[in-house]
Amino acid sequence: MSEPIRFLLNGERVEVAGLPPQTTLLEFLRDERRLTGTKEGCAEGDCGACTVVIAERNDGRVDWKPINACIRFLPSIDGKAVFTIESLKSQREELHPVQQALVDCHGSQCGFCTPGFAMSLFGLYKTASSPSRRNIDDALAGNLCRCTGYRPIVDAAQQMYALPSPSGWRGNASAPDSGDNEVDTALAAMARTRSLDYTHGGQRWSAPRSAAEVAQQRSERPDARIIAGMTDAALWVTKQHRMLDDVIYVGDAADLASIRETADGIDIGCAVALTDAVNVLNRFYFEFAEVWQRFASVPIRNSATLCGNIANGSPIGDSMPALMALGAIVEVRSATGTRSVPLDSFYPGFRQTALATGEFVAAVRIPPRLHRSPAAPHDVCHGRRTGVPRVAQRHRDRPQRGRHCRRNRDGKERGHGRHDAHVLDHG
Ligand SMILES: Cc1cc2nc3c(=O)[nH]c(=O)nc-3n(C[C@H](O)[C@H](O)[C@H](O)COP(=O)(O)OP(=O)(O)OC[C@H]3O[C@@H](n4cnc5c(N)ncnc54)[C@H](O)[C@@H]3O)c2cc1C
Numbered sequence: 077m078s079e080p081i082r083f084l085l086n087g088e089r090v091e092v093a094g095l096p097p098q099t100t101l102l103e104f105l106r107d108e109r110r111l112t113g114t115k116e117g118c119a120e121g122d123c124g125a126c127t128v129v130i131a132e133r134n135d136g137r138v139d140w141k142p143i144n145a146c147i148r149f150l151p152s153i154d155g156k157a158v159f160t161i162e163s164l165k166s167q168r169e170e171l172h173p174v175q176q177a178l179v180d181c182h183g184s185q186c187g188f189c190t191p192g193f194a195m196s197l198f199g200l201y202k203t204a205s206s207p208s209r210r211n212i213d214d215a216l217a218g219n220l221c222r223c224t225g226y227r228p229i230v231d232a233a234q235q236m237y238a239l240p241s242p243s244g245w246r247g248n249a250s251a252p253d254s255g256d257n258e259v260d261t262a263l264a265a266m267a268r269t270r271s272l273d274y275t276h277g278g279q280r281w282s283a284p285r286s287a288a289e290v291a292q293q294r295s296e297r298p299d300a301r302i303i304a305g306m307t308d309a310a311l312w313v314t315k316q317h318r319m320l321d322d323v324i325y326v327g328d329a330a331d332l333a334s335i336r337e338t339a340d341g342i343d344i345g346c347a348v349a350l351t352d353a354v355n356v357l358n359r360f361y362f363e364f365a366e367v368w369q370r371f372a373s374v375p376i377r378n379s380a381t382l383c384g385n386i387a388n389g390s391p392i393g394d395s396m397p398a399l400m401a402l403g404a405i406v407e408v409r410s411a412t413g414t415r416s417v418p419l420d421s422f423y424p425g426f427r428q429t430a431l432a433t434g435e436f437v438a439a440v441r442i443p444p445r446l447h448r449s450p451a452a453p454h455d456v457c458h459g460r461r462t463g464v465p466r467v468a469q470r471h472r473d474r475p476q477r478g479r480h481c482r483r484n485r486d487g488k489e490r491g492h493g494r495h496d497a498h499v500l501d502h503g
C-alpha cells in the first residue's frame with residue numbers, strides 16, 4: 077500500500093501523496109507550495125538557480141548539504157529536512173548573514189541567480205567557519221551568474237561570518253548546536269524502519285532500508301530501475317521526458333550508505349554521496365584530489381554517487397579511469413549472493429556493464445595504498461579540449477610507453493610527452 081512521503085520543509089513537517097514519484101523537488105516547491113524564491117534555470121543541474129539545502133542525520137550528527145532541486149525526485153527527500161531561500165530570513169524579518177553580506181557587497185543585479193547563491197553560501201555557512209578562497213570558489217562552482225560578476229559574491233562569502241548571528245531563524249543558526257539538535261530530533265521522529273513504498277498513477281518508488289532488501293526487490297522486479305543520486309537519471313525525465321515507471325532507490329539503505337576501511341581496502345557503498353567518498357579517498361590518494369574537485373560541483377557531488385558513476389558506464393565518466401589505475405573492484409550483489417569484478421573487466425563493451433539480470437552494484441572497493449605503487453601527481457589530467465578524463469598510473473619497474481599529460485611539480489599541466497605504462501586515454 078502506498079504511503080505518503082514525509083519530510084521537513086523549512087522546519088514544518090509535511091506529508092505528500094497524489095503526485096507522480098518522478099516529480100522533482102523543484103516542481104513541488106514552486107508548483108505545489110508556491111515557494112517561488114527557488115528558481116528554475118536549466119533543469120539539468122548546471123546553473124544552480126534551484127539550489128536548496130537539505131539536512132540529514134548521519135552517524136549522530138546532522139549534515140547540511142546544498143543540492144540541485146531540479147534534478148532531485150521528491151520521494152528521495154523522504155526523512156530529510158529541506159531549507160529554501162524563504163527560510164533564511166528570521167521570523168523577526170531580519171536577514172540572515174548570507175543575505176545581509178550579499179546586500180552589503182552588492183552581490184546581486186537582476187537577482188535571478190541570487191537565491192541559489194544564497195543557499196550555496198548558507199551551505200558553506202553551516203559547514204565551515206573560516207573557509208579559504210579555494211573553498212569559497214569550490215562552494216560557488218555550481219552557481220552561474222550572468223550579470224553581477226563573481227567578485228562581490230566572493231566578498232560576501234568572506235564577510236558573512238563577521239555579521240551578527242541571526243536570532244529566531246527557523247533552523248536556529250544563532251545557536252548551531254541547538255539548531256542541529258532540533259532538526260535531529262524532528263528527523264529522528266520521522267525515521268522509518270520499513271521500506272518506503274510510494275505509488276501514483278501506475279508509477280512506483282520503493283526505498284528499501286538495507287542491502288538485503290534491495291537485492292530481494294531487485295530479484296522480484298528485475299525491470300525496475302535502480303536509482304542512487306539521480307544526477308544522471310533525473311535528466312532522462314527533465315530533458316528527455318522519459319517515464320520511470322518502477323524505481324528502486326538505494327539511497328535509504330543504511331548499510332549501503334557506509335564507508336568501511338578494512339585491511340582489504342576502502343569499501344564505498346553505493347548510497348554514499350561523492351562528497352563523502354572523496355573526503356575519505358583524499359586521505360589515502362591525495363594525488364587524485366584534483367580529479368574530484370573538477371567533478372561537477374558541490375551540489376552535484378552532494379547527490380551523486382561513485383557507484384552511480386561506475387554503473388552508468390558513460391565513456392566520459394570521470395571516476396573510472398582513476399579508479400582503474402588504483403585497481404578498484406566492483407562489489408556486485410543479487411538475491412543469491414555477491415561477486416567481485418575488477419573495474420577494468422566491468423565494461424564488456426561500449427556503454428555495457430557486467431551486471432546480470434537481478435544484480436546491482438553494492439559497493440566499490442579501492443585497495444589499500446601499500447599494495448600498489450603510488451600514482452604520481454602528473455599522472456592524471458583532463459583533456460583540455462574534450463573535457464574527457466585521462467589517467468596513467470606509473471609503475472616504477474616498467475618501461476615507459478604511451479602519451480599522456482604531464483604536470484610540473486606545482487601540479488600545472490605542461491603538455492604531452494612519453495610516459496609510463498598503463499595509459500588509459502579517452503581524450
Ligand atoms: C550538472 C552535472 C554535472 C556532471 N558532471 C560530471 C563530471 O564532471 N564527471 C562525471 O563523471 N559525471 C558528471 N555528471 C554525471 C553524474 O553526476 C555522475 O555520473 C554520477 O556519478 C552519477 O551517480 P548517481 O548516483 O547520480 O547515479 P544515478 O543517476 O542515480 O544513476 C545513474 C545510472 O546508474 C545506474 N545505477 C546507479 N546506481 C546503481 C547501482 N548501485 N547499481 C546498479 N545500477 C546503478 C542507474 O540505473 C542509472 O542507469 C554530471 C551530471 C550533472 C547533472
Ligand code: FES
Pocket residue numbers: 115116117118119120121122123124125126127144145146147
Ligand atoms: S535549474 Fe539549473 S541547476 Fe537546477
Ligand code: FES
Pocket residue numbers: 183184185186187188189190220221222223224225
Ligand atoms: S544577478 Fe543576474 S544572473 Fe546573477
